[in-house]
Amino acid sequence: MIINLIVHFCLLILMPPLLLGIINKVKALFAGRRGPPLLQAYFDIGKLLRKGMVISRSTTWVFMAGPVVTLAAVFCAGTLIPLGRFAAPISFTGDLVLFAYLFGLARFFTTSAALDTGSAFEGMGAAREVTFAVLSEPALFLVFFVFVRLSGSLSLGEMLHLAPAGYVSGAVAPLVLVAIGLFIIMLAETCRIPVDDPNTHLELTMIHEVMVLDHSGPLLGIALYAAAMKLFVLSSLLLHVLQPFKSGLAWLDWLIFAGGMMVIAGTIGVVESVMARLRMNHVPHLLVAAIILCGAAFVLLVR
Amino acid sequence: MPNLVNTILVIVLALNLFALGNSRLMSVIRIVSAQGVLLGLLPLVMHGHITIAALLAAGVGIILKAIIIPSMMLRALRDADIKREVEPLIGFLPSIILGALATGFSLLFVTLPGLADEAAVSLVIPTSFATVLVGFILLTTRYKAISQVVGYLVLENGIFIFGLLLVEALPLVVEMGVLLDLFVGIFVISIIVNHINAAFSSLDTRHLVSLKE
Amino acid sequence: MLSISLILSAIALLALSGVPALFASTRSSPANRPAFGAPGAGVQAVLTLLALALGVAGVILAWTGYNPLATWLPTSAAGGQALLADAEARLRLDWFLPWGQFHVAIDPLSAFFLLPAFFLPVLGSLYAIGDRRLAGFSQDSRLLPLFYGLLAAAIALVIIARDGALFLIAWELMALAGYFASLFGRDRERGRRAGWVYLVATHLGTLCLFLMFAIYYRVSGSFTLEAGGPVWAPGLATAVLLLATVGFGCKAGFFPLHVWLPDFYAEAPAHVSALLSGIMSKMGIYGLLRILMLVPVTAAWMGYLFLIIGATSAVWGIAMALGQRDLKRSLAYSSVENLGIIAMALGLATLGRALGRPDFTLIGLSAALFHTWNHGLFKSLLFFAAGAVDRSTGTRDTDQLGGLGKRLPLVMALFMVGAVAIAGLPPFNGFASEWLLYNGLFRTLGSDAAVATHFVALAAVALALVGAIAVACFVKLTAAVFLGEARAPAIAAAARPVRSVSMALAMGFAALACLALGLFPAWLAPVFERVGACWTGVAVTVPGLLRYVPLRWLTLAGAGFLLALLVPVAFIVGRKLVRPPVVAGTWDCGYARPEPRMQYTGTSFGRSIVSLLSFMLRPRLKAPRLKACFPERSSFASTLPDLIHDRLVLPFFQLIGREAPRFRVLQQGRTHLYVLYILIISVVLLVMGRIASK
Known part of the structure; x- marks a missing residue:
């Protein structure tokens, strides 16, 4: 029990940058390059944390609060979500709303910090971030409806552990739709291709990277780390739908979980390699499609 | 088996939406050919046992709809050297929402009473109906001749799903006949596309208006 | 008896609190009158504070049923006997009017609404002391405290009235006092126009209430607003409920009855706006609750109706709020959103009663009540902060403002507390009440009750949508006013720092209350249960609210979040100490000369969402059309009319x-x-x- 909790926190804190490494490695392989080492993201973050800061004179404390609050909020969301078949450290009826709204809190401060610099680029990124959230948040709640309907429970832990039983009882169709929808939501929320390009720092076409344009040193390190942790948390949510099997042995299940996360990271890498980024005005179409898929899943359940 | 069937069917539904919302002609064609592959697999998993008729339907379906027709269309696209953007009559977002409404309507209201294996086929009829509707939406809201062909293809996919219910009852000949019709139709259209392109130096079907008396 | 006397004297104090202001001198120049900003505001603050003390004492006595007179007076005394016999918190007096009587009473529902009705005027008058701009006005601004006090007193009277006639009198008094109090804003002319629209709207609403009370009298035979009346025919009950929805909905500002509200709230003085939005609009909710308590609901459609009204109001309100340029207009539209959320909660409660599910009822009612308090608090806070900005810069146009955070750091911090709270984000109170509502909706979805799941699901999706837009809207307001650089340098240069202890105190109290209610919502559970028992007429508290929704966990979650915040904060502060940051210009992709005018304005920030929702909002764009190679100077304008x-x-x-002039023939x-x-x-x-x- 205690050991599982410790493993949960260790994975939550230590694993996120690894996922970035895997994605970059897969992308490099597709491009025929050797690519940076798997652990590059750790080196980057470590180095950034040790550097000094450059701060714009337009800014106030809100600028620094951005990455800091984001990290705390995403970390709290990470304590609410069960990893694999194990229980989450904190679990109560209705924690799913807290889970979703913690991301809202993170968004509030990330976008405020971006707007605090007074830069047009960062304003643009912030505007896009909140716009796409307007579509991805209802989609996320529709996903939750399907889980609540399948499991009859209102806590993330029970919900995510019971709902995949639908695979056995014949409710496969909704779960497949939810998996597709959730994958789109995850790509949008973590700012991956085809919604956002995490590699372009100097173009008008990006969302997350442009918001942290003026953050430097430790602040940038924290922002990158928080983004990776968000990717980790949302991937582990998706993994519950994709991988409902369990072995019964604790160490084996943890291994299965870690493996599953790496496979998801690899899949993201493949998607990023074979797809082009969507034009900004087409991104809402993708998100509306996600809403419709999750809505259709719910309709299938209740009809 | 119903699990596998339902999985395939909802993915087909999802692909419908992506076909409606995609702006690149090539991606639309690819999506429809992926739909063809999935539908080709359906006869094999549908009834729990593999018959020669099912095998034939699957083989011909996949080869024709996933390989031959898309490659013909891609070729026509290349030959005609048209822009790869779709020019819709109504925007992408409205057409996605229209497709969603069609899907929701079919899921909620379209059922066929009196079928023996209710649970197993509960999604088949709605999916088929929704796909046909989406085919109609594509047909009526797109200008380019090629996108209209895509519409026909989606329409045929819908009919194909419906035909699956009957694949054991009806002779295979009927399904094959439909496929043949489609094939010939697309063959003809591909030729016409080239000619339209030569005559009007554009693939916009709106120009055909000038042919009326 | 004692409790009702205390409450009545508190109301009298409120009503009279503005009278001393009439004798205040306005002739001296503002320079030598530093202590008392608006004339008489200080006296009013003291009197409202006294009223709060009396009122809270009365509410506590009525709530606990404790009668101190019983212990003080010997029971043998004749007077003591009489007092003991009338221990109920009720007063009934006949009066000279041909109908009704002076009948007031306090039950848990009234008590719940009385608390903010006594508390918010204290904050408002405290704020008004500091708002020295009010002092700059001519002679008649001495009238403002008078109407402010009357407004507060009328609101409290509405809450305790138990007689239809008295209720309508108090209601009308409230409407008129609100109108007069709103006239003292900065722009008198626009204020008068907005007030005119309000007068028309509120009287159309009151007309519905007249009709409703007429039917009520017809059925029950009296104007007494007490439960346990006669059996209602379904048709008449429906008529009464629909009339109440329109009449009270007009005051609450439900879509599409909200048209009077944006201008009216925007043009009133800040502390009046706070009172109007914070508690007067809640009288619509109170009235609906009271009528729903008296007229039994047997059909589920009423619940669905409220869910739909609430969802529409919430989405419309927040989307319009996002598109506004005027800071206070934006806040006013967000009132429509919040009242919509309360209406959704009310719908859930009504649905629960119709379906015989006490859990839905209790959760829905608790969410509605809780959000009523919460909205009063954070909306007052935001209106106060907006007033401070207005006072400092002389404008409310968010596209002109910016960078005020460096001039008004305290106002910015407090405004951000309000913004985070109203956006429904943890760990503040807005989240706690929205969380309750989500819990109720999810519970309905997950249960196998005979519910039209689609309605409930749509309502919950609407709530999620509203949450996301609310984040955008309040990020926009915060950033456009306080962050970045000033967009109009002239205004920024003229901005004066606001150094007023009383204003800071008013805002600080509201912010503290927001945090406290967000961190310890479980304390209120017994209160909600008691009101719920009163509202349904049945003791629904068998398993208790906390068994349905574990409110205590929110305390832990909030505390956990604040703890988790400590680590990165400590790290960044440490790094700053070790290596002081280099201060430079905004890097901005290496752009050579960033200018304040290149910043994203509030309008441009909200534009992408507005255009996403353009199918329902229909924003109006006036864009130049380029015709020649060298286009002339032209302008671009975008507005979002309602x-x-x-x-x-x-x-x-x-x-x-x-058409009306045809009737001139008669005159x-x-x-x-x-x-x-x-x-x-x-x-x-x-x-x-x-x-x-x-």
């Missing part, structure tokens, strides 16, 4: 304005003609009475 106002209400009143200006009218009407009434009696 469709309901422009396409529905205005044409309707224009039609009336065109000839000759007295004998008017006497003739009276004669004709008397004859007609006599004949009708004759026919009716046959």
Whole structure:
């Protein structure tokens, strides 16, 4: 029990940058390059944390609060979500709303910090971030409806552990739709291709990277780390739908979980390699499609 | 088996939406050919046992709809050297929402009473109906001749799903006949596309208006 | 008896709190009057504080049923006996009016609404001390405290009235006092126009209430607003409920009855706006709750109706709020959103009663009540902060402001507390009440009750949508006003720091209350249960609210979040100490000369969402069309007019304005003609009475 909790926190804190490494490695392989080492993201973050800061004179404390609050909020969301078949450290009826709204809190401060610099680029990124959230948040709640309907429970832990039983009882169709929808939501929320390009720092076409344009040193390190942790948390949510099997042995299940996360990271890498980024005005179409898929899943359940 | 069937069917539904919302002609064609592959697999998993008729339907379906027709269309696209953007009559977002409404309507209201294996086929009829509707939406809201062909293809996919219910009852000949019709139709259209392109130096079907008396 | 006397004296104090201001001197120049900003505001603050003390004492006595007189007085004394016999918190007096009586009482529902009704005026008058801009006005601004006090007193009277006639009198008094109090804003002319629209709207609403009380009287035989009346025929009950929805919904500002609200709240002085939005609009909710308590609901459609009204109001309100340029107009529209959320919670409670599910009822009612308090708190805070900004810069146009955070750091911090709270984000109170509502909706979805799941699901999706837009909206307001650089340098240069202890205190109290209610919502669970028992008439508290929704976990979650915040904060602060940051210009992709005018304005920030929702909002764009190679100087303008106002209400009143002059024929200006009218009407009434009696 205690050991599982410790493993949960260790994975939550230590694993996120690894996922970035895997994605970059897969992308490099597709491009025929050797690519940076798997652990590059750790080196980057470590180095950034040790550097000094450059701060714009337009800014106030809100600028620094951005990455800091984001990290705390995403970390709290990470304590609410069960990893694999194990229980989450904190679990109560209705924690799913807290889970979703913690991301809202993170968004509030990330976008405020971006707007605090007074830069047009960062304003643009912030505007896009909140716009796409307007579509991805209802989609996320529709996903939750399907889980609540399948499991009859209102806590993330029970919900995510019971709902995949639908695979056995014949409710496969909704779960497949939810998996597709959730994958789109995850790509949008973590700012991956085809919604956002995490590699372009100097173009008008990006969302997350442009918001942290003026953050430097430790602040940038924290922002990158928080983004990776968000990717980790949302991937582990998706993994519950994709991988409902369990072995019964604790160490084996943890291994299965870690493996599953790496496979998801690899899949993201493949998607990023074979797809082009969507034009900004087409991104809402993708998100509306996600809403419709999750809505259709719910309709299938209740009809 | 119903699990596998339902999985395939909802993915087909999802692909419908992506076909409606995609702006690149090539991606639309690819999506429809992926739909063809999935539908080709359906006869094999549908009834729990593999018959020669099912095998034939699957083989011909996949080869024709996933390989031959898309490659013909891609070729026509290349030959005609048209822009790869779709020019819709109504925007992408409205057409996605229209497709969603069609899907929701079919899921909620379209059922066929009196079928023996209710649970197993509960999604088949709605999916088929929704796909046909989406085919109609594509047909009526797109200008380019090629996108209209895509519409026909989606329409045929819908009919194909419906035909699956009957694949054991009806002779295979009927399904094959439909496929043949489609094939010939697309063959003809591909030729016409080239000619339209030569005559009007554009693939916009709106120009055909000038042919009326 | 004691409790009701305390409450009544508190109300009298509130009503009189503005009277001393009439004798305040306004002749001295503002320079030598530093202590008391607005004339008489200080006295009013003291008196409202006294009223709060009396009122809270009364509410506590009524709530606990404790009668200190019983312990003080010997029971043998005759007076003591009489007092003991009338221990109930109720007062009934006959009066000179031909109908109704002076009948006031306090039950848990009233007590719940009384607390903010006594608390918010204290904050408002405290704020008004510091708002020295009010002091700059002419003689008549001495009237503002008078109307402010009357407004607060009328609100409290509405809450305790138990008689239809008294209720309507108090209601009308509240409407008129609100109108007069709102006239003292910065722009008198616009204030008058907005007030005019408000007067028309509120009276149309009151008309519905008159009709409703007429039917009520017809059925129950009296105006007494007490449970346990006669059996209602379904048709009449429906009529009463629909009339109440329209009449009270007009005050609450439900879509599409909200048209009067944005301008009215925006043009009133800040602390009046806070009172109007914070508690007067809640009287619509209170009225609905009271009527739902008296008239039994047996059909589920009422619940669905409230869910739909609430969802529509919430989405419309927040989307319009996002598109506004005026800071206070934006806040006003967000009132529509929050009242919509309360209406959704009310719908859930009604649904639960119709379906016989006490858990839905209790959760829905708790969410509605909780959000009522919360909205009063954070909306007051935001209006105060907006007033401070207005006072400092002289403008409310968010596209002109910016960078105020460096001039008004305290106002910015407090505004951000309000913004995070109103956006429904943890760990503040807005999240706690929205969380309750989500819990109720999810519970409905997950249960196998005979519910039209689609409605409930749509409502919950609407709530999620509203949450996301609310984040955008309040990020926009915060950033456009306080962050970045000033967009109009002239205004920024003129901005004065606001150094007023009383204003800071008013805002600080509200912010503290927001945090406290967000961190410890479980303390209120017994209160909600008691009100719930009163509202349904059944003791629904068997398993208790905390068994359905573990409110205590929110405390842990909030505390955990604050703890988790400590680590990165400590790290960043440490790094800053070790290596002081280099201060430079905004890097901005290496752009050579960033200028304040290149910043994203509030409008451009909200534009992408507005255009996403353009199918329902229909924003108006005036964009230049380029014709030649070297285009001339041209301008671009985008506005977001309220469709309901422009396409529905205005044409309707224009039609009336065109057609109404035909009735001028009747108005000839000759007295004998008017006497003739009276004669004709008397004859007609006599004949009708004759026919009716046959």
